[in-house]
Amino acid sequence: MMSPRRWLLTTTLLVLGLGGGVIGTNVILDPYGLYRPTQGRRIVSYGDSRIAKYLLNARYVPENFNAVLIGSSVTGNWDMSRVEKLKIYNDSLNGGNITEGDALLEMAIRQPGISTVVLLVHPAMTSDHDFETVRLRPDLTRSALGSLSLLDAYKDMIYVRLHRRPTFETFDAAGTETFDDLPTEMNSSMKALWKPGDSFDVDPIALATYRDAIRQVRAKRLQIIFVVPPTAEYLLQTKRAAFDRYVEMIRADSTPDDLWIDFMTDEYAAFRRDRTHFPDGSHLTPEAAGIVVSYVDAAIDDWFDRERVGRGVDRERVATRR
């Protein structure tokens, strides 16, 4: 038996020792690049991708990239590091929507560094406004000091080193996911989205958030690139008119300064008709994603050549970050 004073002291010291030990270790390991300069580091995202990408956007992304791609699983495996004129971090989230994308965007542009935002134009972005796992907000940075999500990240890090399959999907240092198992049929969310009908379900709160995100980007005088991703032709034809209406609705918020890259135009019809590109109709194989990224690269290249960049934006910053 201890004296009460000794018991309290022991408990306090144990709490401080255990807690302090964990915090100290995490600050030294710094898996999200929050506690020391990140220039030149290549940080791979492990664990819950939402938390990981959100925290990476606090410092690692603006210190190492000058553009972010806000998207969903549709753009998850687009290797944007292959774009030459911009250093784009792929902030796509599997099952992500604009609410989560907006949170990532807000975090990324809190400090200087990002000059261009690539926004996915797809009904999946505005079909709901819920956070999938956790609410992404600034106090989440505390979780990098010690939390279960961090434990998951370490566990996956070790799994990958041991060549075992990680629990969560992992993303490379540029935020690109490699689908190990390509989906052969559409997931339930995509099925719900592409269910027969005259229109796509648009959540009004999500749509307002999408517009807010655009306004926020413009307020910071950043450049916007809208990307309408390709969908398999057989699937697109089931709701072609609805899709066009959706794209027009988003297009109403764009300006001539923005770059539009639309893979649903006739120009890319042959690509869309090739079923081998789309294992489930909406997601691309890595090879097909590579082709799409090369088109994106060419479009951005052309855009730069046409000297569209710089109109109303901090052009020098774009150039120096390149």
Place this chain on the structure above:
Amino acid sequence: MPFSTFPFLIFLTVVACGYSLIRRGLGWPWSQAWLLAASLFFYAYARPWNLPVLLGSITFNWAIARAMMRQTDDRRRKMLLWIGLTANITLLFFFKRVGVFVDLVAFLHGPQFTPHWSLPLGVSFFTFTQIMYLLDAFARPPASPAALKIYRGLTRPNSLFDHATFVSLFPYVAAGPLVKARSVVSQLHEYVADEPPLARACRGVFIFSLGFAKKVVLADAFAPIADAGFGAQQNFTMAEAWVFCLAAVLHLYFDFSGYSDMAVGAAWMLGIDIPQNFNAPLRARSITEFWQRWHISLSHFITDYLYKPLLRAMPRRNAATSAIATVLSMVIAGLWHGPQWTYVAWGLSHGSALAVNQVWRRRNLRMPDALGWLLTSVFVISTIVFLRAANVPEALHMMTRLLPHENPTGVDALRHLLPFSPTLILRPVTIGVVAAYLFKSSDQYSKTFELTGLTAAASAALIVVSVFFLNTAPARIFIYFGF
């Protein structure tokens, strides 16, 4: 300021240390003033505009009780009591109903016309506490010293300072346990526990760490499962319906018992003894035993201040009138949760079950313990639908899914609906089910608590693990903060 937040952990440490130092250095009036100031700060922290409601209620009830105890004319005393009770019930009714009115305004005029509205924190609890205070003040203390020793009412009116501290005390003002003035006020003036204050504080830290883990680790793991089930209007299979209902029960249990443990632990850290509110209720072998173990302070309130007066008001006292009084008491207790038919149905079902159990016991009928436990569990789990469903048709729909129908063991919807995170959900859920049905209750743990290295390590580990859970996702608000 919910208990399961970082600001509260800091607040509690500062207040407990400050209280101990002031009590030793300056004596009780100052330490009590410190406690009152801390409690009012705690109450006003998130919603300062609620403070006038609490202060108004405290002043009004104190004035009524004082006037009642000074009054010699019985008729006037009774009139004052009725004024006090009516005012308290009206206040409660107003705040419970005004939400419905605000919703109606929003429905008719759109959300832009809706004033920002939320129920004042702990309004049900501090109103019930003061109803007990008024009723205790109404009864005349017995003349004989022997009878006075067991007398449970008030012997003299409290000062406003004492009454305000008693009602607003931060460990229980938001969601109980319901306590009596007589048991708390004396502890504000002098330390009365049978162990040294520091030893009591250690026990408080231990029980607080248990409650903290129950809330942050276990309750919040069951919450998304229950939410998924009751948020989706689907035709679940029987297995799925039982999983969702069990998750709802365990969410409520760990949330409320975790909160209660934290409340008791916080009070013990201040050297104030308040009663335990839960005692392993899910191991009860009858519905009567369940209510002796679940929300114990509310059960005492219902028995002493609803059931007994109702029974006394009946022309005869027999099994039938006792059953009627029981059902009526439970319906009122249901309505206390809110003015909805689901709560009436919940009170009606539990009241009826209690009445049946009363008859069963009067006839000295026996049942094997295992069967009694099974029936009680089935009843408690199935009637949770009335507390969780948005309306009676939804509750009845879920109840029908609990019955055998086609593909009773299918789990497709469960797989689709459940948020999947192994660390955050599945492991705590497994631990939670084992803890709820097999582990000792917090009350038993606190009674067998000893000042050893093992208990110190257990407390530290629970606190650190809970903090890491809390750091992963902000804790959900305590369910009973909404009543």
